[in-house]
Amino acid sequence: MARSVDVLAGVGEVAWESMTHAYGAATDVPEGLRGLTDTDPAVREAALDFMYGSVHHQGDIYDSTLAAVPFLLRVAADRRRPGRAAVVELLASIGNAAHAGALTPEETRANATVGAAYPILLELLTDRAPSVRAATCTALLACRDRAAEAHAALRQRFDTESDAGVRTAVVGAAAELARRAGDGAETGTWLAGVLSDDPDHGVRVAALTQAITLTEHGGPPVAVETSLAMLTQHGDGSRRRRVDLGELVIGVSNSMGDRLEARMELLVALLRSPDPKCRESGIRAAGYMVNCWRADYASLAALVAEQVTRGPATARDRAYQALGIMDVHAAPAADALVAALMSSDRIVAESARNRKAAWVIASGSGAVVGPALSALVGTGDPRALPMLAWVLEAEVVPRGIGALVGRYGARAADLAPLLVRRRREMPDADQRRSDLIGALVRIGPAAAATTDDLLAEPLDRGAIRALGAFGPAARRSEQRLREIIGTGHRIEAAFAAAAIWHVCGDDTAAREVLDRYRDEQYGKRDMTSLLAQVGAPLADFAPYLRELLQDEDFWVRMDAARALWSAAGDVDATMPVLEYGWRESAETRRAAAEVWARMGPSAAPARPLLLAELRERRRYTMEPFAHSINPVRDDEDLLNLCRKALEAIG
Secondary structure, three states: OOOOOOOOOOHHHOOHHHOEEOOEEOOOHHHHHHHHOOOOHHHHHHHHHHHHHHHOHHHOOOHHHHHHHHHHHHHHHOOOOOOHHHHHHHHHHHHOOOOOOOOOHHHHHHHHHHHOOHHHHHHHOOOOOHHHHHHHHHHHHHOHHHHHHHHHHHHHHHHHOOOHHHHHHHHHHHHHHHHHHOOOHHHHHHHHHHHHHOOOHHHHHHHHHHHHHHHHHOOOOOOHHHHHHHHHOEOOOOOEOOOOHHHHHHHHHHHOOOOHHHHHHHHHHHHOOOOHHHHHHHHHHHHHHHHHEOOOOHHHHHHHHHHHHHOOHHHHHHHHHHHHHHHHHHHHHHHHHHHHHHOOOOEEEHHHHHHOOOOEEEEOOEEEEOHHHHHHHHHOOOOHHHHHHHHHHOOOOOEOHHHHHHOOHHHHHHHHHHHHHHHHOOOOOOOHHHHHHHHHHHHHHHHHHHHHHHHOOOOOHHHHHHHHHHHHHHHHHHHHHHHHHHHOOHHHHHHHHHHHHHHHOOOHHHHHHHHHHOOOHHHHHHHHHHHHHHOHHHHHHHHHHHHHOOOOOHHHHHHHHHHHHHHHOOHHHHHHHHHHHHHHOHHHHHHHHHHHHHHHHHHHHHHHHHHHHHHOOEOHHHOOOOOOOOHHHHHHHHHHHHHHHHHHHO
16 A cells, blocks of 8 residues: 655644745645545635635735745645645646736746756646646746646647647647747747647637737738638537637637737627627627727728628627727717617517517516617717607616716707606615716706706705806805815715815815815825816916825826826926826826827827827726726827827927
8 A cells, every 4th residue: 555645744844934925924825735635525625715815815926926826836746635626726826926017036946946847847747637637737827937848748749639628738838939939930839739629619720820829920810801700610520519609709708918900800700690690709709809909990880880780699799799888989870770770669568678679678676778778878969868868767767777878968958857857766875876967967067957956955966066057057056065165074075075166166165175185195186186176276286286296196196297297287296296107007098198289289208108099009997906997088188188198399
């Protein structure tokens, strides 16, 4: 009988108490490691959750992460233990940890620690468990110093591998190594052979996707016809294999990167296919592409619109959703959307949504505006306004209706009284109240006729903002707003002071609020927002804003820069901060471009940034840490602001 080996021998001798993980001292790491060796699957799963949640939290590397690697390697190498594939996957994640940009010192050490286990990983590549072999393919990517050897080992494994899942993993890992080396010629040629010869459809599709990515690294070109044929071919000779066809289409399209013309050609071919399933997959991928990339999508939107008119029920529902994502680019589909909406039931249950172009979709948890009507609103077509009015009159006001009405700005003025009435009918805690008042803010002065209606109730933050948006036409709200200055919370007071400025042109309320709250740690952004709105009359607060340019909070610095320009026109102090923010976070770009458009020629140093943004093909909303509920609309707004700023710069 073979002697049992304690794979965790020495774990108690490690100074875990001097190490940390995401939630403090790493003294509980030994227990987590022991859990990974347990025979009970539930215990192993809990231990794995602990490792990912604490020791390798969100891909981060700690000293305890590095200390755990030798024990994880022992567990993975012990072929008698269950659950080893998950441990190898954890090692692969640790060894390949990398956030945006260059590797951090911790990530570099993690890569070297796992990479040093190349002999162990090479053994695991021949493990009897296919799941272990597949996970090892990714782990081998950590062996950066032996990348050529790892690539050769993967190719050799492919030639003898019987499991399709492992062959798929080999294809992905080998292609990644080729991309890192910047030499896709040999691997691309090999993948072309896999594409034509492998008996498994999934492996062939993986080869196709990876071969496309290697074309920009010297690999042989892959014709769009080849992609189209692969996506529509029969898997077993008798029935078409369509497991996750939509995902496959998106994957193949994504592998083309910024080669938008090729992507468009593929999607147009799918949308024109006589096969309804191919058309459906093309619809889904079309929405995804518009969401991520900048291009002229008129022809694509027109083809999706054809599915609104002539497609089967499931294709129509996908088309409504895709057109909603396309936002302003869905304009060629406006007539088709109107026709579908006018011939549909206005309210349908969630279970029947894919059979109708419903105006409202009702469920047990409330109601939402149907995707067809939302898509029509995205185009800006005025024919949606009467439909929105009808929806506002419905027994249950759908969530998000205010944001849709607000898209029309002053054109939705006739709906303002209805917005106020439906809001009044809701309890104070109902989140839809904020949504409806947001529409009044967007409508602006054209909704000023509702001033008395708002004043008839206690003024919350939304109502205060709306009165400010109405401007001088809401002058009769001044007294109520001044009362809030004296009695309200800091945020309400700042909103009220800004509203008084917009309504009366009086800066005394703003000064009172600034004097009271300027030194509050958590009120800095409220104060900078107020200063930015009032502007030049508060130029004497410029020293305060210059101090905030040095604040440790990135967003306070950005807000202070915008306010400093508005209040004092200080180009020298403002420009470096805005330029830094532009490069550091895509979230700052719309606000910065708006300031530069107002600066005019003084913003000339920003010209290279603005031009580079207009040349960029990927939407800024797809950059890391850029958050947007409406990516296409927000990105198109940025592009318009960039053009406006460049025109102002001259």
